[in-house]
Amino acid sequence: MTDTTRNVLLYALIGLTGLLAPSLAPAFRIQMALLWMMILFALTWDLGGGQMGYNSFGNVLFFGIGCYAPAVVQRELFFAVEGQPQATGDLATISPAFNYFNGFALGLTLAVIIAVAVAAGLGSGILGLRGQYFAICTLGVGVAAGEIASGWDYIGAGSGMVAPIFPGHPSQAALFFYYLFFVLAVICFFTLKRLYASRFGLAINAIRDDEDKAEAMGVHTTRYKAIAWCVSAFFLALAGGAFGHLNNFIDREVAFPGITFGVWMVLMAILGGKGTLWGPVIGATIFHVTQELFWTYLLGWQRVALGVLIVVIVVFFPLGIMGWLREQWPEKFGETVDLEARAAPVSLGEGR
Amino acid sequence: MTPILEVQGVTKAFGGVIANDNISLTVPKGSIVGLMGPNGSGKTTLFNSIVGYHPVDRGSITFEGREISRLRVPEIARLGLLRTFQQTRIYGMMSCLENMQISVPDTRDGLRTMFSKVPPAVTQQAEGLLEFVGLYAKRHLRAGELSFGQRKLLELAMALMHEPKLLLLDEPTAGINPVLINSLIDRLKRINADLGVTLFVIEHNIRVIMKLAEHVYCLTHGQLLADGPPDEIQTDQRVIDAYLGA
Numbered sequence: 001m002t003d004t005t006r007n008v009l010l011y012a013l014i015g016l017t018g019l020l021a022p023s024l025a026p027a028f029r030i031q032m033a034l035l036w037m038m039i040l041f042a043l044t045w046d047l048g049g050g051q052m053g054y055n056s057f058g059n060v061l062f063f064g065i066g067c068y069a070p071a072v073v074q075r076e077l078f079f080a081v082e083g084q085p086q087a088t089g090d091l092a093t094i095s096p097a098f099n100y101f102n103g104f105a106l107g108l109t110l111a112v113i114i115a116v117a118v119a120a121g122l123g124s125g126i127l128g129l130r131g132q133y134f135a136i137c138t139l140g141v142g143v144a145a146g147e148i149a150s151g152w153d154y155i156g157a158g159s160g161m162v163a164p165i166f167p168g169h170p171s172q173a174a175l176f177f178y179y180l181f182f183v184l185a186v187i188c189f190f191t192l193k194r195l196y197a198s199r200f201g202l203a204i205n206a207i208r209d210d211e212d213k214a215e216a217m218g219v220h221t222t223r224y225k226a227i228a229w230c231v232s233a234f235f236l237a238l239a240g241g242a243f244g245h246l247n248n249f250i251d252r253e254v255a256f257p258g259i260t261f262g263v264w265m266v267l268m269a270i271l272g273g274k275g276t277l278w279g280p281v282i283g284a285t286i287f288h289v290t291q292e293l294f295w296t297y298l299l300g301w302q303r304v305a306l307g308v309l310i311v312v313i314v315v316f317f318p319l320g321i322m323g324w325l326r327e328q329w330p331e332k333f334g335e336t337v338d339l340e341a342r343a344a345p346v347s348l349g350e351g352r
Numbered sequence: 353m354t355p356i357l358e359v360q361g362v363t364k365a366f367g368g369v370i371a372n373d374n375i376s377l378t379v380p381k382g383s384i385v386g387l388m389g390p391n392g393s394g395k396t397t398l399f400n401s402i403v404g405y406h407p408v409d410r411g412s413i414t415f416e417g418r419e420i421s422r423l424r425v426p427e428i429a430r431l432g433l434l435r436t437f438q439q440t441r442i443y444g445m446m447s448c449l450e451n452m453q454i455s456v457p458d459t460r461d462g463l464r465t466m467f468s469k470v471p472p473a474v475t476q477q478a479e480g481l482l483e484f485v486g487l488y489a490k491r492h493l494r495a496g497e498l499s500f501g502q503r504k505l506l507e508l509a510m511a512l513m514h515e516p517k518l519l520l521l522d523e524p525t526a527g528i529n530p531v532l533i534n535s536l537i538d539r540l541k542r543i544n545a546d547l548g549v550t551l552f553v554i555e556h557n558i559r560v561i562m563k564l565a566e567h568v569y570c571l572t573h574g575q576l577l578a579d580g581p582p583d584e585i586q587t588d589q590r591v592i593d594a595y596l597g598a
Contacts, residue, residue: 198467202446202454209443216403216441217514218429218458224466275445335447336492 015186022178029174031292033246036181038288040239041265042272042280043188044232049266050274051196052228053208054127058138060262061145062115062233064255066240068155069114070107071163071250077103078164100167108241115237116230123229124222130211139258146256160251163244177246184242188235193277195231204228208275271313273322282321356381356518356550357402357433362411362421364394364401371397373574374411379518384544384551386565386582388558390595394574395554396438399520403435404428415518430458432517436524438554440503444496448487448506451495452478455513481509484539501528505536512543518550519543525560537563562586570594 018036022029041059049055126137150158166173195201203224206214214221244250256262264287272283290309294302317324326333357379364372371394379385387395401408404425413421415433423431443451453470482488485505490498495506504527511519524540525533537560543549555561561568562582569579572594578585585591 195467198469199454200466202450202470203466205446205450206443206454209445210441213437213441213443214454215426216429216435216437217455217510218426218434219454220426220458227466334492335494337489 018182018186022175026171029171029178030246031288033174033178033181035285035288036178036185037239037243038264038268038284039185039281040181040188040235041261042268042284043185043192044235044239045265046269046274046276046280047192047195047204047228047232050269050276050279051201051208052204052225053211054225054228055135055266056138056229056232057135057258057262057266058140058142058145059232059236059265060142060256060258062119062236063240063243063257063261064145064149064252065115065118066108066111066237066242067244067250067255068149068161069111069237070104070241071161071244072155073107073110074100074103074164075161077106100164103164104241104245108238111237111241112234115233115240119229119233120226123226127222127225127229142256142258142262146252146258149255150252156251158251160249160254163248163250165248166245173246177242180242181239184235184238189277189281191231191235196277200224200227205275267310267313270320271317273320273324273326276320276322276326279320279322286321354381355379356416357552358412358414359398359402360412360414362398362401362413363409364397364406365409370574372401372408375571375574375576376411377569377576377579379550379552380567382544382548382550383567384540384553384565386561386568387552387554387571388556388561388568388585389571389577393571393594395571396522397574398571399435399522399554402520403433426458429514432457432515433520434511434514434516434518435520436504436507436511436522438522438526440500440507440527442495442498442503442506442510445494447492448482448495448498449475449478449491451506451510452482452513455510457514478513481512482506484512485509501532504528508539512547512549515547516549518552521551521553523554523556525555525557533557533560540564558586 021032025032041063045056045059048059122141126134126141129137149155155161166176168176203214203219203221206217206219207221207224211221240255244255247254268283268287269280270283271287272281273279287309291302291306294305294309298305319327326335355378359375359377362372362375363370373394375394375398377385387398389395400406401421402413404420404423404427408421411421412419415428415431418431420428420431420433443454446454453474456474479488479491482491485508487498487502487506487509490502495503498506504524508521508524521540525536528536540551540553541564544551551564553561553564555564565582567579568582568585570577570585570588570591577594578588578591580588
């Protein structure tokens with residue numbers, strides 16, 4: 001079996017499982033939707049932290065923008081009807097052309113635009129910091145974003161805001177969000193796969209390995225770094241928008257969950273293997289399933305168990321699962337030495 | 353011969369230490385010029401000033417007639433002035449071939465090339481250059497697994513991949529097995545003759561610089577001590593004194 005057929009079979013298997021899962025296990029739709037969200041988290045974090053070597057603890061910023069923007073758009077699209085009390089919900093508000101779905105789509109579009117603009121603006125400044133300084137700065141950015149959100153009346157300040165209710169049965173809502181996250185994760189995976197195979201992928205790897213050398217070789221490092229962060233922001237904003245609407249309620253704890261999602265996205269990428277395409281997918285899956293099991297079977301001790309899991313990951317799998325596999329069998333990852341001579345020696349200066 | 357690089361009256365001080373004091377030198381296009389001097393004489397500082405690592409306090413540096421003393425490192429690199437590092441810098445987690453592929457100059461980078469795959473012609477050129485430095489068989493290994501000497505050769509090949517007009521080499525033979533040194537000298541000469549790359553070389557090893565360079569500058573205590581053809585420099589009493597610490 002060639003590599004290509006094996007890959008196609010693997011993708012088909014995962015794709016089919018993803019498509020059929022909500023019908024096979026309808027009770028777990030939300031958990032499975034969140035699994036795809038975790039995969040999105042790990043993939044987008046790894047783009048910056050793994051492939052480019054810029055460990056960000058502030059990626060929840062883009063997630064939060066994604067949470068809030070569609071909810072605000074939905075609120076602004078519907079206006080109150082005179083004489084009707086606001087509290088009665090649907091009856092009190094009316095919108096000429098918009099319904100839940102196209103309002104949501106408009107909101108997601110706006111979320112993406114804002115998040116990418118913020119990533120580009122912020123990135124051109126703080127991506128100039130290296131190593132721990134960048135990590136600490138992004139941590140601050142994440143915290144600051146939460147503080148701003150909890151003090152800004154327009155987006156509900158401390159009391160948060162409510163996204164519109166899904167028009168339909170809750171099980172349909174679960175199905176809708178499951179497929180939304182599934183499609184997003186699949187698009188994200190293949191986008192990154194394509195990016196890593198291009199000059200962009202080589203450039204961000206070079207930045208990770210030795211940024212000074214990359215600069216000395218004339219690589220446009222700032223440009224590549226900003227683009228990488230913008231791609232992360234793009235997918236995180238979409239994930240945030242979907243999560244905000246799935247959750248219905250949004251406040252700073254939901255939108256900027258630095259100590260849960262913000263830390264988990266780092267852990268999942270490390271567990272699976274930083275700087276690999278499949279690592280974050282594997283890491284997110286194992287982490288999410290384990291976590292759900294802890295909540296089910298170790299209730300009361302779930303946080304302790306999670307803490308132990310984190311310690312085990314960092315101590316025993318510093319390279320992650322994919323990194324460990326690569327150390328054991330480097331030749332399976334293409335690290336081979338040619339023993340036979342070249343059939344046709346290339347002369348110096350060819351291709352000039 | 354027209355100069356490709358002209359350094360005029362460059363002074364650079366770090367606090368109270370004057371690392372380069374009013375240095376002037378010329379590198380003619382197509383030549384191999386050597387730069388020697390005892391440890392701490394300011395050779396690497398001069399290289400750093402030329403490629404834009406730090407601003408110079410005084411003086412001017414022109415590359416192909418263009419003032420570059422105010423440009424930053426990547427901008428100078430994109431003009432075709434490249435350097436290798438004394439402490440050898442390669443991308444350790446990437447394969448040797450990938451190290452080569454990313455070294456194609458970024459000047460051609462439109463949005464399209466940023467996101468396109470590496471063209472086969474580039475890979476072919478990379479393989480050719482890897483063969484030239486004797487690393488073809490190891491092209492799929494991670495560069496971090498190479499020995500120090502092999503990394504030096506890889507770094508040289510990466511610089512050539514960039515097709516520079518002028519290449520500054522910081523001690524290219526340091527750490528390289530003495531048997532390989534002769535073949536390296538031979539290769540450097542071929543790079544100069546066949547590819548038309550001007551070389552400006554820092555070298556401690558007098559034997560190497562005598563074989564390689566057409567013209568040698570000698571620094572000591574941040575000042576230019578002497579310059580001339582290698583055999584003249586070799587017998588210059590001031591140079592001998594500087595090296596022996598007299």
